[in-house]
Amino acid sequence: MQVDENATTDVIKRLRRAEGQIRGVISMLEEGRDCADVVTQLAAVSRALDRAGFKIIASGLQQCLSAEDGDDQSVNLERMEKLFMSLA
Template sequence: MAKFTDESARTDLLNRLKRAEGQLRGIQRMIEGGEPCLDIAGQMAAVRKALDSAYVRMTVCFMQQELQTRLAPDAKREAELTAVLDDVQTLLGKVR
């Protein structure tokens, strides 16, 4: 199984997860503080969306790394691969 070799992708994913972690801590404080359920539900939905977005980003990064490794290096192919994976990320983002 592939591991992150792109440092910027690794940093991006970690930042996304840290933001979601902060949102989760905020939800815990809301529950402890007796905030209205509707407000809590809104924050839970935001965390779910953030995690879904992180998952899509990780999936596309995995695909990119695997395809680059398995395909012969070629500048033209690299640009085409990037364009296709950008489209895949957009399509997967609409599933949420």
């Protein structure tokens, strides 16, 4: 599966944001921050990773659907991503 270049750029941005959030969680743990704050930040990291994964899945699905239809029909990638997110 080849991921669309625009989707790849977006996924990389999301993963870098998650990377920064993970560093923040590590710092919070090292500083002995409140458990609720740490869990809240972990939940944000989890959502960021889910969104990156769903973006990749949606891009791959778009390619599969386009190949099946045999024409240049454009599938709304953002709509598919929202549908995937509603299942999470």
